[in-house]
Amino acid sequence: MKFVKDIKADDTLDLVCRMCPLHLLEPGEKLACMKEGQVLEVLTDYDGALEDIPSWCDKCGQEFIGIEEDEDCYKLYIRKRERNHHGKESLSG
């Protein structure tokens, strides 16, 4: 688990109080509207997202930056990539 602090995000997706597996659906939709290199901040109170989102980023060719723990939720940071480092097309976003 990579912990980060004070990451500047270009957009935020608030998934606090919303049900699984939305944390695997909405980031893709949001990233699709963002530019290469921009950072998405995902807010969630779902513990499962801590494993799911890094794994999803890996599968979809997005760069998982890290996690920051806030008072009421987790903040997960994703940098949009059009292609992953193996040159594989993104599945989503």
Place this chain on the structure above:
Amino acid sequence: MEKRVYLDNAAATAVRNEVIEEMLPFFDIEFGNPSTVYDMGSRVKASIDDQRAKVASLIGARPEEIIFTSGGTEANNLAIKGIAFAHRKKGDHIIIGATEHHSVLNSARFFERLDYEVTFLQVDEYGLVDPQRLKELIRPETILVSVAHASNEIGTIQPIAEIAEVCRDKNVFFHTDAVASVGNIPIDVKELGVDLLSLSGIPLRAPKGTGALYFRKGLRLMPLLHGGIQESGRRGGTENVPGIIGLGKAAELTLQELPQKIRHVKVLRDKLVKGIIDSVENIKLTGHPENRLPGHASLCIQAIEGEALVFLLNSHGIYVNTGSACASKALKTSPVLVAIGVPPELAQGSIVFTLDMPNTEDDINYVLEKLPIVVNRLRSMSPLWGKRETVQAG
């Protein structure tokens, strides 16, 4: 067919034919599950989203700010519990109006058992809350205020925009139960400035078991029903598709026809009230004389038992209520009438008429013909009638 005059439209309404027709294909042709990825499901999902837009239009909201529910009670539960659970760290104090529906009242009381504190905001003789008094009651730990937009029982419409402004200034979430008002008067959530608003399909003449909660975009709300990702992960469970289709169609028609409905029911209501004042002595009108729902008349008749009046009118084919459907069945003195200071013996004679488009002038004439006869008959048997004190109508 025997004569039937139905004047209890706050309790239930006849579903419109156009609404029924719109719903029918969704029982046996377009019956796919909206969460599936094949076209039978995605078509239904698209239809649900169309209805979401129609309901949103009716109240000036965005489609993504609407959660479909199983009616007003669930919408009220979701608003109170959803906010109280999601914002527990912010505070543990809730304020509700003293004349709220049981779905708000009992949701708030549920949190008393979880060590939250609930304050009841008192009302004046017309059932109005005082926004200034609310301002005094809000504390740093207050998270939510809930005051109904209009009362189904006494018809009074609250100064919701003023109450919302007080809450906004104090950084407190504000919910209004608009079950009695959406479909009866124009509503715009942005003009009202509310964070959450509950509505029911009943006043729109949609099926029972339909409703929605408006929640301002960006608001965190703990779901009541944990499950799948229906309603954007805010309410689990396969959607009541025919009901949602019916609610959407009814919302669309209501938006088009509301001014006509208001004119129609107001003329009939005014005729009814004037006729009762002229023909029945010793009555007290309840609720606000002007700031009230247009198709709503409520009064207390001295030395009468409301339930007996309902049964006798029923024998003439006239259907009315004594107050809220829940309170009247429980044979309890209405808490709303107690809160506005109606003496218990007079509150027993409560009667409520709620009108809708199907009502006619003939209906009103028929009620005005039968009501004085029924009242006189009941009073002739009442030991209280001989000992009466005169009450003023207004």
